[in-house]
Every structure is written in C-alpha cells, then in structure tokens.
Amino acid sequence: MEHVPNHFSEAFFKMAYVTSLFARKMVAAAGTGIAPKAALASVGLDDDAPWDPKVMIPAVAYYELLENMAKKVDVTELPVHVGASMRCDDYGALGLAWKAAPTLSGSCARIERYARLWTGVVSYELREGGPNQTLFILHRTGERRLGLRLSNEATLASVVSLCRQVCSVPFSPVEVFMQHAAPKSKAYHEDWFGCPVTFEADLDAVVISNEAMERPNILGDAGISRYLISHLEAELSEFNSPPPLVTQAKEAIAQSLNQGAPRMTDIAKGLGLSARSFHRRLSEHGLSFQTLTEETRRELAEGLLRDEQYSLADIAFLTGFSEQSSFTRAFKRWLGKTPATYRKSHK
Structure with a gap:
C-alpha cells in the first residue's frame, strides 16, 4: 500500500471551498465573545490581512469555525x-x-x-x-x-x-x-x-x-x-478544470501521506519549486499548505471508505495517521460521523 489507488483520483479532486468573506463577517458580527485572530487563524486566515472575497477556505473548516463559535456565543x-x-x-x-x-x-x-x-x-x-x-x-x-x-x-x-x-x-x-x-x-x-x-x-x-x-x-x-x-x-x-498546481500538489500530498504528515518543503521540491514560491502560488489560489493538506486527507478518506477492499486500519495508514483511533477522531471532526458510519451510509 505504498500508493493511493488510481481509480480514486477523479473523485478526489472535487473542490469544496467557500469564500473567506462569510467567515470574516461571521467573526466580526459575533462581537467580543470571539477572539478574532484565533478564530480566523483556525481556518488559515490572517486577521490583519485585507478582506479578499477571492480567498477561499475549505467548507469543512468554515463549518467547524461556526460550530466552535456556537460554543462561546x-x-x-x-x-x-x-x-x-x-x-x-x-x-x-x-x-x-x-x-x-x-x-x-x-x-x-x-x-x-x-x-x-x-x-x-x-x-x-x-x-x-x-x-x-x-x-x-x-x-x-x-x-x-x-x-x-x-x-x-x-x-x-x-x-x-x-x-x-x-x-x-x-x-x-x-x-x-x-x-x-x-x-x-x-x-x-x-x-x-x-x-x-x-x-x-x-x-x-x-x-x-x-x-x-x-x-x-x-x-x-x-x-x-x-x-x-x-x-x-x-x-x-476557464472554471471547469482546477488549477494544475493545486491538482499536482494534492496528488503529491496524497502519495506521501502513508509516510506521515507531509512537509511543505518536500512537496514543493517534488513539484520543482522552492517552499517560498510554492507558498506564494498557493496563496494566489486562496489556499495555504495546511488547509490543502487537511482537505486532501479528508477527500482521500471519503474516497477510500467507499471501497470495501480497504479496512479502516488501511485507510488510517493511507491518510497519514499512526493510529486508527486518531483517524476516527479526525474523521468525526470533519464530517460529524465515524468512518464506520460513513461507510455504512455509502454502501
């Protein structure tokens, strides 16, 4: 199991992003009950950066932000x-x-x-x-x-x-x-x-x-x-195809996850870029390496769970988790259900 199965690649690269504008407005409207810097940092946004609606964040991260806010206000x-x-x-x-x-x-x-x-x-x-x-x-x-x-x-x-x-x-x-x-x-x-x-x-x-x-x-x-x-x-x-860099980066991240959490410098090197250039080019697409990696792990997990030939332990390994329990906790945070429940609902 050194590589991600090829049959998964098409479903794997569906983008699930939303504009950061709503996240910023939600945090701003919440008032003093929320710490803006920490809240926005949790979805990869800098509170001091200009508001740019073209900067996108993963939908799952946005939902988690709202749920964490609901615990405080x-x-x-x-x-x-x-x-x-x-x-x-x-x-x-x-x-x-x-x-x-x-x-x-x-x-x-x-x-x-x-x-x-x-x-x-x-x-x-x-x-x-x-x-x-x-x-x-x-x-x-x-x-x-x-x-x-x-x-x-x-x-x-x-x-x-x-x-x-x-x-x-x-x-x-x-x-x-x-x-x-x-x-x-x-x-x-x-x-x-x-x-x-x-x-x-x-x-x-x-x-x-x-x-x-x-x-x-x-x-x-x-x-x-x-x-x-x-x-x-x-x-x-021009919208139908995802940016080539994003597709290539997600492929590289997916292939490296079975060795643990990937490092940005290693992924950048594999794409023929310096870490600085890679970071800049991801930013141009409204992405950070952290959010891209998290989204890749989630999408990969969802795809593999639909294939009965992979056990939950296999999927935990392929998505970069050292223990199945850690994978289960992360998946429940992403989708609000355990991997086993997700698999049963997609048979």
Whole structure:
C-alpha cells in the first residue's frame, strides 16, 4: 500500500471551498465573545490581512469555525445579521451583474448560472412555486451539522438582502423555507425576513412573488449587463478544470501521506519549486499548505471508505495517521460521523 489507488483520483479532486468573506463577517458580527485572530487563524486566515472575497477556505473548516463559535456565543441571530450585511459589491463582477440585470428575475438567473465561480458547495435553482410565485432554491449537500445549517441561514438571508438593494419598492419574500430544525426562537428571523419562516421544510428556499420578480431593478443597465455577462462567461469557461498546481500538489500530498504528515518543503521540491514560491502560488489560489493538506486527507478518506477492499486500519495508514483511533477522531471532526458510519451510509 505504498500508493493511493488510481481509480480514486477523479473523485478526489472535487473542490469544496467557500469564500473567506462569510467567515470574516461571521467573526466580526459575533462581537467580543470571539477572539478574532484565533478564530480566523483556525481556518488559515490572517486577521490583519485585507478582506479578499477571492480567498477561499475549505467548507469543512468554515463549518467547524461556526460550530466552535456556537460554543462561546448565542448564534441564534448571527447568520441573519451576517446575511443582512452582505452587499452586491462584496461579490465583485457577479454582484455587479446582479445589480445591472433588468429585473429581479434576471438577477436571480445570474446567480443560478454563475454562483459556482464563488463556491463549490452551493448551487441555486429557479423553479415555479405556487400560483404567481417563484422558488429561489438553495442546494447544499452534506450532513445537516450545525455549521452547515448556520451557513444556509446566512446564505438565504444574503439573497434577501441583495434583493432589497435592487428593488424599486420595499421587498419581502412571500415565505422562507429551511430544512433544518428551528432555533430556540424564530421571532428575529420572521421579523427580519418580513414573512413566515418555515423550518423542517422539504427544501431550503426563498419564495418570491412573480410581481416582485418582474419589477424593474433600480440599477438595471443593458449595456453594463452585456459587458459583465461576457466577463462571467469567460470566467466560467476557464472554471471547469482546477488549477494544475493545486491538482499536482494534492496528488503529491496524497502519495506521501502513508509516510506521515507531509512537509511543505518536500512537496514543493517534488513539484520543482522552492517552499517560498510554492507558498506564494498557493496563496494566489486562496489556499495555504495546511488547509490543502487537511482537505486532501479528508477527500482521500471519503474516497477510500467507499471501497470495501480497504479496512479502516488501511485507510488510517493511507491518510497519514499512526493510529486508527486518531483517524476516527479526525474523521468525526470533519464530517460529524465515524468512518464506520460513513461507510455504512455509502454502501
């Protein structure tokens, strides 16, 4: 077992990253109950660095950050506060395209198509709802752990916040659906959304009246729209393949894990780079060596657990753990379940 099996490579390199902007806003909104430097450092971010939405962090690390915050402060209202604070300009070209669309329907359609430029864990769908209503649906796979649930609430609140910034009259959705259980009180949610919020629903979605969807946006501009769509389409065409350096680095990390935790200098040398150049180039993709290694171990573990020929002891060894118990603790931290439970659910 000196090498990672080749049949795993395709599934292994799916990226599961989110923009660091939400992490920074969550920490900032939490107030004095959270130590900002330590909280951001836990996901590989420097509190003193400029806020750059193009810097990405692993989704699992983001969920863990939210769960650790929930141990220290009351997070009932936090995701709504953060979603409400999001501005169109926070999203770069995608946010400008949202503003420049002729109607709210056009804005939502742009998010539906181009959101994957910002995140690998969320997608959106526009679907006909009840009479004269449209569902703007949030799709996010993964176990309904607390961090994912809080992230979903913030995302749905950000959708409504962005709608309010472009609508020519005060905007509130018809209803908001969330699949997870309600917090201890939903009064703040319903007050801010301005509509009923139904928890334990069949989907995560904002219900918008067709009248609101077809109302002209206050900043709609056909000329700017054409330019931005051209720009986003070009980005999308380049998006399908992960950066070669990231793919090569993850392959090298995976192959070295059975010798223990890899060192950045060794991986860089194998790629023909100095440690400094390797660090800089990873930073250009919004990554650190630590987060890349952690993500590689998790993805490798998930892939190997789907293959019955590998025992849990084998997988612990292949992912760089000296003891199976250490692997079990790490996997439970990543996905909220033990490796054995994960394997049973993926048979």
